[in-house]
Amino acid sequence: MFKLLATPPERGLSERRRIRMASGASQQQRKVAAGVLGTLALIAAACASGPTSVAPAPSTASAAVDFNPQPYENIKDGGILRVPGSVIEQGNPFHADANLPAHRLWFWYNADAITYSPTGEVQYNPDYFSDVQVGVVGGNQKVTIRINPKATFNDGTPIDYRALEATWRASNGSNKDFFAGDIVPYSRITSVHAGQDDKEAVIEFTGVDTAWSALFTTFLHPKAAADPATFNQAYLGNVQPDWGAGPYTVTRYDAKVGDITFERNTKWWGKKGKLDKRIVVGLDYQASINAFRNGELDYITASAADQLRQISAVPGTEVRKGGSPFQSYLFLNSKSPLLADLxxxxxxxxxxxxxxxxxxxxxxxxxxxxxxxSALLYSFQHGYQDNVSQVIKFDPEGAKKDLDDAGWKVGADGIREKDGKRLELGYTLFGDDPLGKAAAGAFTKQLEPIGVKLTAKPTAASDFDSVVSGRKFDVFLSGNRSADPFGARYLDTFYGSTSNQNLSGAGTPELDAKIKAVSEIADPEAQIEKANEVEREGLALCGFVPLHSGPSIYGVSQGLANVGATIFGTPLPETVGWQK
Structure with missing residues (x-):
């Protein structure tokens, strides 16, 4: 559907209540503290000696998958899956403020009509879309979707063309009061209407959009898009089970701590979910690891070596490791006073x-x-180009000269000044992740030599949405996970001056016009080529820089099927469970 915002590490960062710890918890906490100190010591040494020397990196990132893929028939009936979670502020995935945890919550109690294989092939879910026909007439694309006659929202409303129409109207930018996140591609749809009957949706485009499937992987209940207030507020700290559909529904939700219970949906018309329950427990990251070690969770992720050691030592644990369609970025707020200067x-x-x-x-x-x-494509994808290296160089000496020429003079304490303003920036640091703290220390050290003072500002991870949506930061590190393989369609997300999802705010009307032109290119090869060219112009605005992807690492209880590193793959909720 779109790139999904997440605080690093990709999963599990929240200031939440802690569950009961076993007697060995204090020893475990000492191990964590030792790991943090060791990492900080490494950073101090590295910063003192200049650029870190590392072994040559491979030419592409890993695209490996590891999730124990099993067909529905190989999964046991019954069982409970216990996983960590976090508080969701905005739960509407079509809203610009929705993040990765919100998307994952939605996935378990709403329609999953279109998914992708690990390598990005489109997969239509016949429980929702029983037939899909795509054609081009007079240069304009028309998509005809036959909706399963049994498909019904939990409140009894039929799922028909009106759901797709409501989703399009809320997302196409025609009414700016809908704070939608993915406007440009929806704006190229001219109409969504009934075909032979209400269960046939006809989607008509201006031109051709080969990535159209990403627009309707799921959809809204028409009531959820009835007006801007409902669209923007109905899912604020809230779930709407009656507006959902699927094999599971929400039976318990505690918005204050992030606890959620999913149980089989008695109104579901397709194959029943294999699990009896999926219980999500709102925990901060270290508490999640402790809970996994104590046998109170069946699933955990790891983003650091110390975390991997902790979960690997748990009896009955299988570690799954693969590539990741995730990328972290250092964002600069172009709207803040000092960073408004290119x-x-x-x-x-x-x-x-x-x-x-x-x-x-x-x-x-x-x-x-x-x-x-690139922020658009990963190095393992066809059409990828290294646009960053052509635009943003590691050149501290050049940075000093540019600041000198712009009138930023070095003061007695080494910090630059201009027009009575000191070049002091805040680094918003979310949550309690040791690696996040370590990276903040490294960024601070790297900016000192050019006369920029960067001060870490610890902030609760629960404030992430409000900080981002209100652009209440100078510098911060965050990331996105791609929910589909169509990278070229995300130019506006990162570089559009009017995009609600452009976190840096850097952009120009001239670049907007070029972004729109890319969206209108029908040939995928030509579109990717032009997207790379336009991205280089966007990167030159210096609103952010990609940092890394890293591996996807999961610790899971043995026998858990269809969970792990999937790249673009999304196993349906009813297939998640315990292998026979």
């Missing part, structure tokens, strides 16, 4: 030694990858 933004990004940051995150994981060169 010269300052460029100097900051040219002083970031990305290889050193990557070495922090990948230390001890036995994994290497090239520095990411």
């Amino acid at each position: 010269v300052v933004r460029k100097a900051v990004l040219e002083s970031i030694d990305r290889r050193q940051i990557v070495s922090i995150y990948l230390q001890g994981l036995d994994y290497q990858e090239p520095l990411p060169g």
Whole structure:
């Protein structure tokens, strides 16, 4: 559907209540503290000696998968799956403020009409879309979807063309009061209407959109898009089970701590979910690891070597490791007073030694990858180009000269000043992740030599949505996970000046016009080629820089099927469970 925002590590960062710990918890906490100190010591040494020396990286990142794929017939009936979770502020995935945890919550109690294989092939779910026909007439694309006659929302409303129409109207930008996140591709749809009957939806486009499937992987209940207030507020700290559909529904939700219980949906018309329950427990990350070690969770992720060691030692645990369609970025707020100056933004990004940051995150994981060169495509995808290296160089000396020429003079304490303003920036640090703290320390050290003071501002992970949506930051690190393989369609997300999802806010009307032109290219090869060209122009605005992807690492209880590193793959909820 779109790129999905997440705080790093990709999953599990929240300031939440802690569950009961076993008697060994204090010892475990000492191990964690030792790991943090060791990482910080490594950073201090690296920063003192300049760029970190690392082994040559491979030419592409890993595209490996590891999730124990099993057909429906190989999954046991029954059982409970216990997983960590976090508080969801905006639960509407079509809203610009929705993040990755919100998408995952939605996936378990709403329609999953279109999914993708690990390598990105489109998969239509016949329980929703029983037939799909795509054609081009007079240069314009028409998609005709036959909706399963049994498909019904939990409140009894038939799922028909009106659901797709409501989703399009809320997302196409015609009414700016709908704070939608993916406007440009929806704006190319001219109409959504009934075909032979209400159970046939006809979607008509201006031109051709080969990535159209990403627009309707799921959809809204028409009531959820009835007006902007409902669209923007109905899912704020809330779930709407009556507006959902699927093999599971929400039977318990505690918005304050993030606890959610999913149980089989008695109104579901397709194959029943294999699990009796999926219980999500809102925990901060270290509490999640402790809970997994104590046998209170069946699933956990790891993003650091110390975390991997902790979960690997748990009896009955299988570690699954693969590639990741995830990428972290250093964002600069172009709307903040000091960073409104392109010269300052460029100097900051040219002083970031990305290889050193990557070495922090990948230390001890036995994994290497090239520095990411694009926010649109991953290095393992066809059409990928390293656009970053052509635009943003690691050049601290050049950064100093640019700041000198722009009138930023070095003060007695080494911090630059201009027009009575000191070049002091805040680094918003979310949550309690040790690697996040380590990276903040590295960024601070890297900017000192050019006369920029960067001060870490610890912030609860629960404030993530409000900080991002209100653009209440100077600098911060976050990331996106791709929910589909169509990278070229995300130009507006990262570089559009009016995009609600452009976190840096950097953009120009001229670049907007070029982004729109890319969206209108019908040939996928030509579109990707042009998208790379336009991305280089977007990167030159210095609103952000990609940092790393890293591996996807999961610790799961043995026998858990269809869970793990899937790249673009999305096993349907009814297929998740315990292998026979």
